[in-house]
Amino acid sequence: MEYKGGLFEVLAKIKAKPGMYLGHRSISDLFVFLSGYKVARRELGVQLTERELAFYENFHEFIQTWYQINNSNSWSKIVMLHCTDEQQGFVGVASLKENRFFELLTEFETRSPDLPISPPRNELAKL
Numbered sequence: 001m002e003y004k005g006g007l008f009e010v011l012a013k014i015k016a017k018p019g020m021y022l023g024h025r026s027i028s029d030l031f032v033f034l035s036g037y038k039v040a041r042r043e044l045g046v047q048l049t050e051r052e053l054a055f056y057e058n059f060h061e062f063i064q065t066w067y068q069i070n071n072s073n074s075w076s077k078i079v080m081l082h083c084t085d086e087q088q089g090f091v092g093v094a095s096l097k098e099n100r101f102f103e104l105l106t107e108f109e110t111r112s113p114d115l116p117i118s119p120p121r122n123e124l125a126k127l
Contacts, residue, residue, distance in 0.1 A: 007052040010037065015102050026086035027101060031076035055108075062108045079104070 014021045014030065022029040038056055041048060048056065063075040067082060079100065080086070 006049060007034075007037065007055065011102075011105070015099055024086075027076045027079055027083070028086055030101060031074055055105075059105075059108055062111070063104065066104065066107070 010021075014033075018025045018030075022033055038048070060075045063078050064070055067078050069078050069081070071078070073081075083100075
């Protein structure tokens with residue numbers, strides 16, 4: 001059972017109203033928010049669920065593999081290497097209707113652990 005107000009519930013709220021939680025659509029601000037959220041949960045003694053733990057432990061490696069970059073930058077910085085500004089990193093490239101972070105999160109959560117991670121062809125063209 002997921003903790004009420006857990007990470008993914010908060011992410012759904014951020015997706016719906018990013019300005020309310022982050023001030024504006026910014027991938028870097030989202031990264032800082034999620035880091036602070038993790039610390040707050042730890043300070044309050046609220047254990048992470050398996051799903052939340054998987055996100056915090058594996059999302060960075062997923063992003064490195066997705067963009068074929070191996071460095072110590074945060075996942076938000078890696079995404080920003082392929083964007084022109086913070087809003088594009090949060091929202092996406094094609095239109096303001098897309099949510100780039102949430103597209104990547106969906107890819108992360110639906111990936112098959114048995115298959116190698118590879119970006120779609122349109123992502124390779126952007127590199």
